[in-house]
Amino acid sequence: MKKKFVLICTGIVFFLNACSKDDTPSSAILATPVANPATEITDASFKAKWNFVSSAQNYLLDVSLSPDFTDFVTNYNAKSVNDLNDIVMNLTGGTQYYYRVRAARGTEISNYSNVISVITSGTFVNPDTPLKVKAANNFFVGAAVSSSRLSGAYNTLITTEFSSITAENEMKMEAIFTGPGTYNWTQADAIVDYAVANNINVHGHALVWHGSVPSWMNSYTGTDAEFEQLVHDYITAVVTRYVGKVTSWDVVNEAINDGGGTRNTIFLQKMGANYIAKCFQWAREADPNVLLFYNDYNTSTDISKQNDVYALIDNLKANNVPIDGVGLQMHIKYDSPTRQELQTDVDKVLARNLKLHFSELDVRANSNDSQVLNTLTPERKSAQKMKYREVVEVYNAIPTTYKYAITVWGIKDNESWILNQFNRVDWPLLFDNSFNRKVTHTGFLEGLE
């Protein structure tokens, strides 16, 4: 009986040993694997490789776009691999990735291996390249700024990255037009003087916009003719002051409603349907050389609005109104508009032989109301980067004669109007709160390839 019990126990031990892949006692500490350089590199994949670790049952593979692994390529956050290599797929061409691996046996996990850097084939863009350097002299790369944010780290960033600036608010009517015949030039001058001193282009924004009418004008009790004279004098004064310093102006901003139709603004009410043509004409009279733009938003996705915007422009051109270009405000989302929608809109500008300005570019990452984020997920971050890249690619592909500028609507994420407007966290711009370039910046660079 005793002999039979010993035999059974021996059998169990033998069975357990047979189940383990080697003879190493389970209490041993797993060695750290050594990762090897990637092989079989294509524009969408590579083979990650590492050395065998005695007694490991599987390996945990991390792949990231950042060397400190702050986020992971989808499905590559400790992906379990039974082999000594894995083909990492669905990647972007010309992009730098990093991988590392750990050995595992059940709940026992080794330290991380060394980190291997690999660049997928295709053209690699050095992420440390300033935007204006990459854009060369093909068109301006602009940013919306404010006079209180032109020194220190802002100054360094602006002069390194951008070849054009626009006042986000301080060259609007509400900021400058303090009363009939009175103007406050302090902040506008500060911005223009800064640009001149640093050899930076200025795009002026915006002479006439319903969203920036001074309160005294809203309650103006003079006649319509007197109101019109005020607007004439304002446009003349502003454009004249910056002749030779401001290259271009948004003359009329957002005159078409969402969903189409002429927007019922104070300018329409007091000056009549011809007010847009008049404003362009007065701007031209004040500066024969300045470029004059009509600027509006959502024209790629709101087709009724798109139709009315181009009908307005056709009407201006048919009446020989001096218009040089169209600003398509690029307040867009990580998943909208599509490339095709954007291209259709762009083609409508080119077909009218007008210059194109991608004005007011920002890309909301947290725009999906049914999936609101508290932190930026790797998937959303990647989609947002690709949208930046796509927008810049579309712009970069148009003929040189139509190019003017791409202007980003702000510098640091935490200062974007998007955060106030939608009352939720978002990361819409090219630089983080500490002035560091983000992956969206790399997307912009890739779009310039």
Ligand code: G3I
């Ligand atoms: O300057 C005052 C400040 O003194 C005050 O303490 C503060 C308190 O709220 O308000 C400050 O003014 C704000 C200003 O931004 C500067 O931050 C205004 O209230 C606010 O309305 C204003 O918003 C601007 C908005 O236009 C309205 O003018 C946004 O910054 C600006 O990004 C936005 O830009 C527009 C474009 O001009 C046209 N296209 C759409 C785009 C987004 O709305």
